[in-house]
Structures are given as C-alpha cells and as structure tokens.
Amino acid sequence: MANSTSANALLHRALQHVEGWEQSWGSFDPHPSLGVDPGRLDAVFDEYLERLEGNYPFHHPRYAGQMLKPPHPIALAAYAAAQRINPNNHALDGGPPTSQMEKEVVADLAAMLGLPDTALGHLTGGGTVANLEALWVARELRPAQAVAVAENAHYTHGRMGDVLDTEVVPVSADARGRMDLHSLERTLEQDDIGTVVLTAGTTGLGAVDPIHDAIPLCRAHDARVHVDAAYGGFFRILTEDAAPEIEGFPAERFRAIEKADSVAIDPHKHGLQPYGCGCILFRDPAVGRFYRHDSPYTYFTSDDLHLGEISLECSRPGAAAGALWCTLKALPLAPDDGLGSILAACVRAARTWTDAVEATDALRVVAPPETDIVAYMPTTEEKTLSAVHEASQALFDAAMNDPDAPIFTSVYRLSADALTTLHPSLTADRDEAAVLRSVLMKPEHETYAPRLVGRLAETAQSLERSAP
C-alpha cells in the first residue's frame, strides 16, 4: 500500500521536524500533571483504536455510499505538523505562516473558480458556515428582501434562513434535481428577491443548476447570486481547455460560477482535506466592512489583513490552511494534472458505473450523472414505486451485509413526480420511493466500477429470485 507507507513516513517526518523546532527554543520541565500512567494510556489507546474499527471502510473502493473518504496522506501529515504547534488563524499573530498560507490557498481557489484576484475570502469550518456567511452578507446588503433557494439545495439554507430571520422562498427543481428556470423566473417576478442561491453539484444527485442561464435572469431582476459549490466547486478545473473531454459533463454551467457574487466551496469534500475545511469567497471585497469588530481580546499588531477581521468564526485551525496549502502544491489545481486528474477519474467513474448498470438486466439508471454521483434502481417485475422502493432497500441491505465482500451504497428518496417523469413506465402508488445512490468520489472507482456493479447486479438477481 503505497499510500499508507508514505503517510507513515510523512507523518513521522512532520512530527520529528516540529519536535526539533520545539527543542531549538530550549528545554523546560513539563508539569507532572500532564503525565499519564503508561498502563492506563495503553488501555485507553487499545480501547480507542478498537472502537474506531466500528467505522465503514471509507478508504476502500467498495465504499461508495456517502461523501466520505480519508484525506490525502500529504494533508494528513501537513495537518499533524501544524496541529502539533496549533496555530490559530484568527489573527496573524496566532500563526503567521499558516495565515499567509491561508491567503495563498484562498487566492488559488478564487482563481480556479474564475473570480477576480481582488475577491475576498477565507477558510471556514465547513460548507454550512461558508453558506451562512454568504446569506448573512446577502441580508446585510438587502435587508428587506428574501432569498430564493431551489428545493434540491442543501437543507441547511432553510435552517440558516431561520437563524438570520431572512425569508427563504422555494424554487422548484426538475426531475433530475436541477433548479427549474421557469419557476425561478416566476419567483423573481412575483416576490421581492434580493439573492438567489444556485447549487453547483447537489448533495443528492451531484446535479448542477443551469447557472449560465439563471445568472442573466437574476441580473435582469436585480438579484444577487450565491453559488453553493460546497460539493462541486473543484470540478470547475475540468472546464479548462487542457482538461479531458468527458461526455455529459456540464462545463458551461460550471464555467458560469465566475459570474457569481459569492461562492462556497468545501476542500474537505473534493479537496482531499480532513473535515473542518470549507471556504467562502466574495467577488466584492467591500463586503469586508460587515465583519468589522472591536474586541479587547484580539491581538492585532499589524495593519495587514487579519483573517479574523473577515470571518464570522473567531478561532480557526491554522493546520487546515497548512494542510490545504501543502496539498495544492503537491497536487495542483490543474486541468490535466494533480487534482484535475483525480476529479476527471471520478467523473469518468460515474460514466463507467452508468454504462455497467445499463449493461445488466437487474439494474437500471435513474438519470444520467452530471458529476460523480449515480442514482440507479433494481429492475422489478411489478412496475410500481412500491416495488422499486422495496427492492432498493433490500439491495442496499444485502450488499452492505454481504459477508464476502460488502458493498456500501446509500438510499436516496425521490418524489413520485420525479421518478415517473424519468421513467413513465412506473406507476405511482406512493408519494416517494427509495433508489440507490453511489458517490464515486475516489479515483479508484473508475477501475472498480464494473466489478462493483456486476456484484450488485448478482445480488439484485438473487433477491428477485428469492422474492415471495
């Protein structure tokens, strides 16, 4: 396992280097209260490591369930090195090197998204906080106006609307989970909308809203645009000329992110980072004025920009910035190298998975994938949503509990409207039905897809045969 060897070696090197740096400041006596009885420590660690085995194998290609995978070994080691020092990127004085690195990676992300180099941004705890900051700035700029959010958008937008006491107006989505432009136009005409939230890569189906067509509509109605690219933002690398051509990849939609007023993107989703790394970017740096504060606790000692002056959160891990900085240096944001090669493999994996499903009799695709998430369902004798629902649940359970080689997928509920629009042969005998969903966010999925689908089809067939 090349990865684990290099992770161990890098981690060792990182911790040793920081230890040497610590010692260069002179030795001192640690307080005895920090010591732990070796026997107790041993027992605790035994228990801890064993309890961690209760996780699903997020690292393995057979895990294609939710948006989960381990960080890259480089991110792991870089994080550990900075974590040992524990800088706080709230203020430059809390961690000068990692604060500088944060400014550099934020500029890299802005450039990748096509935003001007004057864009203002910072890392956050995750996508939810990044979106919260965008909606908060939206409210400060347009205090009396509502925010329009498609029904396929992340559920936290509605929740954050409550937190901010901002009215959230729902916009319908089409059967494939993308914002419906007619519904958007109606909303813009009928309601007083200050900001529209568009999604580049939905959490459910990885679908991309028609951003290129929605933005001119929003502009015509004087509405601002926030793009929630928490999941899909990194795919914008694949819109560059040097990127490989991939069928069905909505490049034009991703390219249009460059016209947004604000963008949220999660390096802890497709940027190979451990959790705790989101990012918010604003086109107009003047929105920084809303963050201004005067706290007696802060320790700003220079006139340079302190990230704590443009962030809602106070303490933030410098290690997150350090890990992302190292990762992007080692695996650059390039269309045909580094992260671009990884993302292209994930997008191709979804096409390979789709083709493999179409080649079976036991499974069928719900809708063609746009990014790297595929929805599919067992072929049932009875053409009802109840039959699809039950067969999907049964296949999900059976695949996960296969004693030889479990395959982890997830179930996703689709409305009867969406499913019968996509598959008119199905009869709606219930309001919604579960289908299967696979998130193919590891590049290894490209090569493993055919055999994983083959195994799922065999399981589906044997379930169908044993059905009463």
Ligand SMILES: *Cc1c(COP(=O)(O)O)cnc(C)c1O
């Ligand atoms: C994951 C996700 C979020 C929430 O981000 P967290 O990092 O989990 O807080 C928001 N929007 C979209 C589209 C997402 O996929």
